[in-house]
Amino acid sequence: MDFIIGHYNYWVAIILMMAGFYTIISRGNLVKKIVGLNIFQVSVFLLYISLGTVHGGVAPIIAEGVERYSNPLPHVLILTAIVVGVATTALGLALVVRIKESYGTIEEDEIHDRDHSL
Amino acid sequence: MMQEHTSFLLVVLPLIFAPITAVLPRGRLPWLATLIVTLTCAVLAGMQLLAVIDGGVISYELGGWAPPWGIEYRIDALNAFMALIVAVIAVITLPYALLSVEKEIPEHQTPLFYSAFLLCLTGLLGITQTGDIFNLFVFLEISSLSSYALISTGRKRQAQTSAYQYLVMGTIGATFFLIGVGLIYSVTGTLNMMDLAARLPEVADQRTTHTGFAFIMIGFALKLAMFPLHLWLPNAYTYAPSVITVFLAATATKVAVYVMLRVLFTVFPADFVSATPTDELFILSGLAGILITSVYAAYQTNVKRLLAYSSVAQIGYMVLGIGLASTLSVTASIVHLFNHALMKGALFMAVGAIIYRIGGCHIDEIRGLGRHMPWTFGAIVIGGLSLIGVPGTAGFISKWYLVVAALEQQMWLVVAVILAGSLIAVVYVGKVLEALYFKSPADDMPAVKEAPLLLLVPTWALVLANVYFGLDTDFSVGMAGRAVEALGVSAK
Numbered sequence: 001m002d003f004i005i006g007h008y009n010y011w012v013a014i015i016l017m018m019a020g021f022y023t024i025i026s027r028g029n030l031v032k033k034i035v036g037l038n039i040f041q042v043s044v045f046l047l048y049i050s051l052g053t054v055h056g057g058v059a060p061i062i063a064e065g066v067e068r069y070s071n072p073l074p075h076v077l078i079l080t081a082i083v084v085g086v087a088t089t090a091l092g093l094a095l096v097v098r099i100k101e102s103y104g105t106i107e108e109d110e111i112h113d114r115d116h117s118l
Numbered sequence: 119m120m121q122e123h124t125s126f127l128l129v130v131l132p133l134i135f136a137p138i139t140a141v142l143p144r145g146r147l148p149w150l151a152t153l154i155v156t157l158t159c160a161v162l163a164g165m166q167l168l169a170v171i172d173g174g175v176i177s178y179e180l181g182g183w184a185p186p187w188g189i190e191y192r193i194d195a196l197n198a199f200m201a202l203i204v205a206v207i208a209v210i211t212l213p214y215a216l217l218s219v220e221k222e223i224p225e226h227q228t229p230l231f232y233s234a235f236l237l238c239l240t241g242l243l244g245i246t247q248t249g250d251i252f253n254l255f256v257f258l259e260i261s262s263l264s265s266y267a268l269i270s271t272g273r274k275r276q277a278q279t280s281a282y283q284y285l286v287m288g289t290i291g292a293t294f295f296l297i298g299v300g301l302i303y304s305v306t307g308t309l310n311m312m313d314l315a316a317r318l319p320e321v322a323d324q325r326t327t328h329t330g331f332a333f334i335m336i337g338f339a340l341k342l343a344m345f346p347l348h349l350w351l352p353n354a355y356t357y358a359p360s361v362i363t364v365f366l367a368a369t370a371t372k373v374a375v376y377v378m379l380r381v382l383f384t385v386f387p388a389d390f391v392s393a394t395p396t397d398e399l400f401i402l403s404g405l406a407g408i409l410i411t412s413v414y415a416a417y418q419t420n421v422k423r424l425l426a427y428s429s430v431a432q433i434g435y436m437v438l439g440i441g442l443a444s445t446l447s448v449t450a451s452i453v454h455l456f457n458h459a460l461m462k463g464a465l466f467m468a469v470g471a472i473i474y475r476i477g478g479c480h481i482d483e484i485r486g487l488g489r490h491m492p493w494t495f496g497a498i499v500i501g502g503l504s505l506i507g508v509p510g511t512a513g514f515i516s517k518w519y520l521v522v523a524a525l526e527q528q529m530w531l532v533v534a535v536i537l538a539g540s541l542i543a544v545v546y547v548g549k550v551l552e553a554l555y556f557k558s559p560a561d562d563m564p565a566v567k568e569a570p571l572l573l574l575v576p577t578w579a580l581v582l583a584n585v586y587f588g589l590d591t592d593f594s595v596g597m598a599g600r601a602v603e604a605l606g607v608s609a610k
Contacts, residue, residue: 024286037289044297051304074303077252081296084259088289091263095270095282102275111279 009050016043028108030099034092041085048074048081124166125178125191128159128201129244129257132236140233144225146216148232153212155236159243160205167198171600177249185249186310192249196452196601200246200376203459207368208239210463214576215361218470222273222359231271235365237264242373251299251385252309254377255292258341261373262288265366269358280353287350291340298333301326314385322390334381335396342374344437345407348430355426360470363422367429367466368459375436375455379448382440383605392443400441405535407434412542421469421479421550425462428505428546431539432458438532439520445602447523452598454516457504457587461513464580465501468494471569471577481549486559488551490566493574495554497581502547504584507540511588515595 004011016039023036052074060072096106103111135155142148170176170193178191193201215235223231241261248254266288270281303309305326306317321327336347343351351371355363382391391397408431415427432454439451469479471494476483488495504511507518517536524532568574587594 021290024290030282033286037286040290041293044293044300047297048300051300074300080252080256084256084263084292087263088259088285091266092282092285092289095266095278095285098270099275099278099282102278115276115279 009046013043013047013050016040016046030096030106030108031093034089034096037092038085038089041081041088045078045081045085048078123178124162124169125176125193125247126180128162128166128205129191129240129247131155131158131162132240132243136233136236136240139236140229142229144228148229149212149216149219152215152232152236153209156205156208156212156239159239160202160209163198163202163205163243166193167195167202169193170195170198171597173600173603175604186308186313189253190249190310190312191247192312193247194601194604195597196376196379196604197246199452199456199597199601200373201243203372203456204239204242204246204369207365207459207463210576210579211361211365211368214364214467214470214573217570217572218360218474221474222361223271227271231268234264234267235362237261238268238365242369245373245377249311250309251302251311251314255296255299258295258377259292261370262292262341265362265370268362269354269366271362272357272359274357276353277357280350280357284350284354287340287347291337291347293337294333294340295337298330298335298337301330301333305330311380311385315387318385318390319387322387327390328394331386331390331394335378338374338378338381339403342371342378342437343430343433345403345411345430345434348407348411348433351430352423352426355429355466356420356423360466360473363426364463364466364470367426368463371429371433372455372459375433375440375451378440379451379605383448397441397443400437401529401532402441404434404436404438404441405532407431407437408535408539409542412539412546416542416546416549418546419481421472421481421484422466424546424550425465425469428543429458429462431543432462432505435517435520435536435539438536439523442523442527442529442532444523444526446519446526448605449595449598449602450516450519450523452601453519453591453594456594456598457512457516457584460580460583460587461501461504461511464497464577464584465505467573467577467580468497468501471497471573474569474573475566481553484550485553485557486555487566488554489559491568493578494569497574497577498554499551500581500584502551504588506543506547509588510585512584512594514588515591519595 020036020040020043024033027033052071054068054070057068057070058066060069100106103114105111132155135151139148139151142151176193180189219228238261241257244257245254248257266281266285269284270278305321305324306314308314308317340347355367411427411430415424418424418427435454436451439447472484473479504513507513521533521536
């Protein structure tokens with residue numbers, strides 16, 4: 001029980017990761033796929049932030065009388081990864097807009113039909 | 119002063135010029151700016167290679183922060199060699215790009231197109247330079263995001279769907295890599311590759327290390343289109359503009375192979391890797407990839423897609439070389455990486471020249487075209503021979519080394535598959551040549567002129583390089599040997 005509760009942020013990360021991954025694989029709607037991709041990436045951000053925690057540590061800002069700080073490095077890394085994630089989402093959605101313009105649909109199977117019925 | 123900052127300039131020059139190129143007026147100015155930047159990069163990469171060729175190592179501390187806290191660019195013979203390949207291919211691609219891009223990309227998009235090209239170059243060069251594994255992830259995403267955008271500029275609407283498909287799979291790969299890096303960081307507390315190499319042996323038997331290792335491997339296997347994770351590649355290469363196909367086929371997967379080598383041989387300790395089934399899986403994936411995707415290639419009717427499938431098969435050879443994990447086989451892998459950049463560069467350029475003239479490259483459209491475009495046809499013949507691995511061409515050298523490496527370990531099956539792969543290559547190359555030369559052209563086909571000189575010269579530069587490096591292997595094999603020394607592959 002302790003194992004489950006003590007690691008609950010990791011469990012959340014894993015559940016989100018699988019939910020996102022499943023959405024990418026199972027959904028035919030291109031926007032939903034991007035949403036899945038986003039959830040998948042966010043789960044990794046959570047994983048990183050959890051890794052930075054130090055037991056009994058406080059936010060890494062120097063203060064008097066505090067000796068334990070959480071590790072700020074994973075947080076900084078994740079800032080970079082968030083930027084990358086935003087860029088990926090933006091590009092992905094831009095592509096979806098273009099696909100909608102040239103195919104008139106954003107459903108994967110309909111796109112497939114339109115390419116092969118010619 | 120220049121000497122000292124070479125490695126940093128290589129990354130920062132294209133990065134600074136990318137936004138500048140984007141705001142340049144339409145016309146040929148963006149192209150010229152890109153050409154100058156890539157030329158400078160190639161010269162810098164050459165200088166850098168000369169500086170480390172004798173086994174030296176350049177360590178560049180970004181912002182003066184000492185490693186392992188700061189980001190370090192650590193250049194040895196392997197990095198320098200990779201950077202040179204990327205930069206030189208970019209330089210050869212650009213003269214070709216001028217006309218090809220004018221034809222395939224709407225004029226108002228050209229500044230942005232070249233800007234994205236420079237960003238892609240930044241990312242690829244950055245991956246080769248950096249000694250910090252998280253920094254590597256950032257450069258990976260820079261190069262990937264710009265290549266998704268570049269692929270989507272292809273003329274057919276399928277370019278957009280294949281760019282989207284690549285974006286989804288590429289992001290999954292990169293995120294897997296990120297998870298792996300996070301897990302490794304959590305057990306070692308460092309991101310610097312050399313520091314990781316020093317600290318990983320202590321934690322080698324922890325499950326977190328194993329999980330992290332697996333995530334990194336799968337992530338990069340997706341990026342380098344290792345069979346069976348190659349599904350994004352054929353579409354992306356088929357529908358991308360010709361120039362981008364040439365550039366990505368010759369550099370992007372090669373850089374991913376470099377990362378694989380680096381992670382397997384430098385970062386993770388040798389006994390850790392050999393305790394996992396990595397080598398076996400690599401050999402299996404390589405063998406299956408060579409056979410299955412070669413057969414796929416033989417059934418394609420679009421020449422670009424045929425070559426794309428053949429690229430996956432050729433990646434199989436490199437993966438096989440990594441999997442055999444001896445000094446000789448890894449050398450073979452690196453030589454093949456270099457030679458494959460030359461041959462696929464030449465072939466995709468020649469096919470691009472056909473597309474420039476007739477607007478497509480379906481096997482029925484190109485019937486009899488070899489008679490109208492003799493120089494383009496000649497390039498495909500020699501490039502094809504090199505792809506098959508005929509003696510006297512570059513392709514022979516790397517396959518020879520790979521066969522010798524397999525014989526050394528008495529893996530007869532591997533030898534048989536390498537040879538079978540070459541035989542299937544005869545089939546698919548033969549199919550293209552037959553259509554080009556021996557089939558009579560369709561009656562209503564208008565007279566086609568030879569491709570313009572500006573397309574032919576870069577193509578033939580690569581074709582002649584194929585012949586040159588097939589006869590004189592001092593540079594390619596010598597460099598690969600030094601690179602393997604720098605990697606520290608333990609003899610098996």
